[in-house]
Amino acid sequence: MKHKFLTPIFALSAALCLCLGLAACGGGTPEDEKGADGHFHTAETFRVDDSGHWKVCTICGEKFSAGKHTFDAENACETCGYSDVYTRGLSYQLDEASDTYTLSGIGDDRDRTEVVIPNYYEGKAVTSIGAEAFDGRTPLASVVIPANVTSIGYRAFYGCTSLASLTFGGKSKLTSIGNYAFCHCKLLQKIALPADVSAIGENAFDWCAALTEIDFAGTTADWLKVEKGDSWDNETGNYVITCTDGTIDKSGNVTHSDGQ
Numbered sequence: 001m002k003h004k005f006l007t008p009i010f011a012l013s014a015a016l017c018l019c020l021g022l023a024a025c026g027g028g029t030p031e032d033e034k035g036a037d038g039h040f041h042t043a044e045t046f047r048v049d050d051s052g053h054w055k056v057c058t059i060c061g062e063k064f065s066a067g068k069h070t071f072d073a074e075n076a077c078e079t080c081g082y083s084d085v086y087t088r089g090l091s092y093q094l095d096e097a098s099d100t101y102t103l104s105g106i107g108d109d110r111d112r113t114e115v116v117i118p119n120y121y122e123g124k125a126v127t128s129i130g131a132e133a134f135d136g137r138t139p140l141a142s143v144v145i146p147a148n149v150t151s152i153g154y155r156a157f158y159g160c161t162s163l164a165s166l167t168f169g170g171k172s173k174l175t176s177i178g179n180y181a182f183c184h185c186k187l188l189q190k191i192a193l194p195a196d197v198s199a200i201g202e203n204a205f206d207w208c209a210a211l212t213e214i215d216f217a218g219t220t221a222d223w224l225k226v227e228k229g230d231s232w233d234n235e236t237g238n239y240v241i242t243c244t245d246g247t248i249d250k251s252g253n254v255t256h257s258d259g260q
Contacts, residue, residue: 035060045100045125045148046080053080056099074169076119081147081170086118093130100127100148111139113162119146119170129156131178138162141187147172154178154201160185168194177204179229186210189237195222202229205236212237219245220254 033041035057041064043055054066069077076083091105101121106112115134118126126146131153134140141162145152147170157163158180164187168174172194179201182188189210195218205211211233216223220243233239233250241248246256 032064032066035062041065044098045127046082046120047123048077048080048082048120049123050084053077053082076170081119083119086116087112087114090115090117092121092126094124095127098127100125102126102128102130102153103133104130105133106137106140110137112137113139114142115140116144117146117149119148127151129153131155132158134160136160141165143167144169145172145174146170149174151176152178152181155180155183157182157185159183161187163188166191168192172196175199177201179203180206183207189213191215193217197226199227200229200232202231203234204229204232206231206234208236210237212239214239214241216241216243219243220248220256223248224254 035041039059041055041057041059041062043058046053046055052066052068054063056063067079069082070079072078074083075085089107089109090103091107092101093104094101101124103117103126106115117129120126125148127148128151129145129149132155133153134143134157135155136159138159138161140160142165143157143163144167150173152174156178161184163182163185166188173196174194175196176199177197180203181201183203183206185205185208187210188208190213191211192215195216197216223241223243236250238250240250246254248254
């Protein structure tokens with residue numbers, strides 16, 4: 001009798017261990033995201049072509065996380081942000097260390113009025129707008145900056161006196177805006193900055209006299225933590241920063257949504 005009682009308990013324990021083992025295996029990293037030696041693949045950005053996207057492991061060089069594009073209403077892939085709607089003829093420079101591109105200039109058509117910067121160029125991510133890339137391009141009125149761009153360089157849009165529309169597309173990864181980046185963009189009235197922005201350089205928006213609205217996707221506390229260079233907002237309009245939990249005026253006065 002004693003043996004018959006222990007048998008189902010043993011069977012139940014074995015089944016429980018098997019289930020836990022399967023759960024551990026099933027809940028882990030997919031096999032295509034592990035290298036042959038068991039390491040976890042890692043990559044900052046996707047590679048793309050017209051039909052799909054994938055990543056290349058920075059440790060072993062293996063391809064992983066491959067898939068076909070699934071486009072949203074704005075014709076951008078929901079996974080990687082790839083879109084074939086962008087301005088052709090811009091200039092780029094490859095950063096071999098990161099294997100990504102920096103947009104370096106407006107190209108041969110220096111009278112462009114609208115620019116849509118691509119998320120990818122020649123299959124690799126565009127992650128920055130370089131120093132002086134659009135410096136002094138007075139006809140430029142509208143710019144769309146894609147999600148992969150993390151930094152805007154020194155004097156990138158300096159003196160773009162017609163620039164009135166600045167849009168950050170998708171889930172923007174922007175973290176830094178360089179010194180004098182938008183200085184003398186006198187028609188720029190409104191900007192919407194993502195929550196990841198952590199640094200705004202000196203004189204970044206100097207002489208943006210029309211600037212009265214700044215939408216920030218973080219909290220008021222997050223905005224106050226952003227590192228801001230000297231005179232970053234010199235000679236701007238009397239802007240109000242709208243955050244997720246309240247507003248901050250140009251003088252630094254905070255008003256929370258709950259009235260506190």
